[in-house]
Amino acid sequence: PRPPVTKRHRKLLLKSGSVIPSGAPPGEEDRKLQGMAHTQVSRHHLLREVCTKYQPGVTEHPISSRQVSRVYVEDRSGLLYCEVPKAGCSNWKRVLMVLGGSATSTHGIAHDDAHYANQLRRLDTYSQAGVAERLRSYTKVLFVREPFERLVSAFRDKFESPNSYYHPVFGRPIISRYRANASLSALRTGAGVTFREFVQYLLDVRRPVGMDIHWTPVSQLCSPCLLHYDFIGKFESLKEEANFLLRSIGAPSNLTFPDFKDRNPKAERTSYTITQRYFEQLNTTERQRAYDFYYMDYLMFKYPKPYKDLY
Template sequence: RSFITVTAAILALCYKHRMKHIQQVLTCPAENASSGTDEDRHLQQLTRTQEFRRHLLADVCAKYQPGIIQRRVSQQQVSRVYVEDRSRLLYCEVPKAGCSNWKRVLMVLGGSATSIRDIPHDAAHYSNHLRRLESYDHASIAERLRSYTKVLFIREPFERLVSAFRDKFESPNSYYHPVFGRPIISRYRTNVT
């Protein structure tokens, strides 16, 4: 459920052994609507949801960012975008939406590792194996934005919030507790130790 917005292509990869059936359901929804299984109906609903989201995204982008393709993109605007040149892929990181695993996938695609299981959490986040789009010059940024496949994965906002809380505050953490935890507690409680 957390990744309900994953595209049909990614979903198809997850159900690789049933690719042929999924393709049939996605391409012929009218034929399968009345006699389909629960999975067929789920896939049809997912397809409709994805189509709605694509239209919504296009409408919002057109409304708030008209002509953005023609404008120069600043490095700050692409500071959370990672580049995998070998696969011609741009990944826009959304914290607490699977970004650790997607960074591992990029590292494997780029040849830095052979398996995502071999990459520790800190290596995915703090190593120099991944290049950010902001590190390129303006012409290279524009070319990659124009020609590379771009992906973004989201997660239900409250799930992200709970995940962040559990990850950063539930267990002892030498950075987040003193830097963020104490100020939050002192704002709502007097005589904090």
């Protein structure tokens, strides 16, 4: 049986004496450390409660390769990172590349290299024994983001900027199915999908084109009830929590988490305000159904209801 998460946590989080830069006044360092360790303990406690209630017995089944297909492996530092798109995953891949020795610094790594030339292995490429051993002994990391914000961020990234994959593959079927009197050029290029059309596609049980990792709920993408993550971080405090984790695992002191935004760097980061603006385009029922779609993510990671009229 696994030791209780709290013990693993104290060990992981407190074995590093220097999580906070040593310039901090005495006492503040410990307070910050304890605060972060406490946050981890409460996030795990909550996740366990949700899992016990909604997915009892999930850990009794063998782990399939699909359930670990989004998990990246860094053998040198014993790290497993589950990729959640739109929650800092490009920068996490850069960090893994530096930890693994395929890059010397996070700064020179272009976006496409981070994703397509990263030399990182995914957990599903190992033998069953290799998977089990890594899940048992490595530090498993998950970073999440407010679900509606993550959805809007994905929509803006894939549908509001030119995109040679998402416009034809997703845009065309979406416009064809959900837009009355669509123009020929819209049907041909798939450009100009509105947020409302995108949400209609998302909520359609007979959607004309499959799902995509950029908007798949984290509860499905990373199997948090099954994989017992050692560290659950949040995009909302990404830099601070990621650096805390890097210090805890003994990463080189000159490696800090980068905070540059490299997709559409001129566009403003998707914020609460921007998210509200997009969700105003939906009616109450669509908003409620979108909330239901991400309900497990809201519950598992304790994000408050984004609208008062949701139930």
